[in-house]
Amino acid sequence: MKTAEIKLTIDLDDHNVPETIMWESTDSKEKEALPVKSMMLALWDDNYKNTLRIDLWTKDMPVDQMKRFFYETLMTMGDSFLRATGEENIVEDLRDYCAHFAEKMELSK
Structure with a gap:
């Protein structure tokens, strides 16, 4: 161990x-x-x-970096949830929301 x-x-x-x-x-x-x-x-x-x-x-911490931090955290939470549960459909919904979040926050890729 x-x-x-x-x-x-x-x-x-x-x-x-x-x-x-x-x-x-x-x-x-x-x-x-x-x-x-x-x-x-x-x-x-x-x-x-x-x-x-x-x-x-x-x-x-600049606000633009905070927005990016939240976006990336949401995305990685989806990845973790998929690995932990195998729930692909809901993770796709979360990724769709993340795309919406990024658009609303005017985040560039």
Whole structure:
């Protein structure tokens, strides 16, 4: 059995707004923590049958990048859902919505 660790370090301003987000993993080839502008972490609590979430972004993350981040997150959630359930029809619906989202947000490919 193998154990891996993911570490997040968030520097907050006086109002608890993230200024920097750094992440590192024991499985990564990178030897230093890497900076990111936004993160979404979702965990399933089996005891309460609900999702625990942490959504953070730095105060200097541009809105256009946030829009792109949400679009890509939705797309990868569809990929993950397909791998986990095999539900192709609903994933196609999600991908259709993502295309609509990208058009409404004026995201370029």
